[in-house]
Amino acid sequence: MEITAIMLSQLLRQQAFFVKPRERVMRTGTVRKFLAPICFLILLPSVSFAQGKGACTQTQLGDPPRIVYRCESGLVVEAEAAAALQIEGQQDQNRPGEMRLDSDAALIEVKPGNGPFQILTPHAIAAVRGTIYAVDVHDDMTSVFVVRGGVSVSRPDGSDTVLLGPGQGVNVSDGQPLVVTTWPQARVASLMARFGR
Structure with a gap:
């Protein structure tokens, strides 16, 4: 507790x-x-200090350092401590409909049946209805990886949409095609270790 x-x-x-x-x-x-x-x-x-942010609470965790946003209706966003993450749109009174991630990584869990949610980055939009996935933002690229469920990924203008399933990922950068691949276990382990998993 x-x-x-x-x-x-x-x-x-x-x-x-x-x-x-x-x-x-x-x-x-x-x-x-x-x-x-x-x-x-x-x-x-x-003690986990919760700080209200809309209908979400913010909890700081360590080893590795990260911040967990828990919102009503089953949305959990776990971001690296240095991540530039902002709540953008309020989908309803229970939780936001989107967040903006401008650097570092976030692990997102959206429970099915609670409406759409998306992460906006400088390079991509990752939209879901019920899943667990990670978004990793670098200066010139955004990577999206799906742990469970499905995620649609597109460019910021909504073009070039691809669909990802469990174990699949995509790198989104300017001028490069969006190619869905099954990520090697070493890459998955490296990403998930950043969230203590």
């Missing part, structure tokens, strides 16, 4: 660790006065 900052705050208030009024200090003694900061520092490394 993940503990968010709000849950931690409520827990500490319930346990009277926050010492605000002078009367409480007199009643609880000085032990609790010093216990609160110590408990907070001990719990800090294991």
Whole structure:
């Protein structure tokens, strides 16, 4: 179970660790006065701080460093910590309909039956309805790989659409045809290792 900052705050208030009024200090003694900061520092490394972003929460993970966006309706986007990722369009009140990824990689899981979702990059659009896939953006190319399900990939203007199935990937760059290939296990392992898998 993940503990968010709000849950931690409520827990500490319930346990009277926050010492605000002078009367409480007199009643609880000085032990609790010093216990609160110590408990907070001990719990800090294991706490996932959630930050609202539309209808999504943001959690930071380590080893390797990455940020997980969990949205209602079953959308999970796990991005490398250095990734330039922005929520672009709100598909409905439950989750965004698209995100923009301008650098590094993101692993995306979209549960079937929850409407369309797409990742926009400088080189490609990767659109899905229910799948797990990865998008890796470099200066001159975007690579898309499908773990499960299906993904349509096109150029930013919507041209040259290709369909990817499980184990398949495509590299999208200016002036080069979009060629769907089955990725070798070494390339898949290298990409998935960036998400701790």
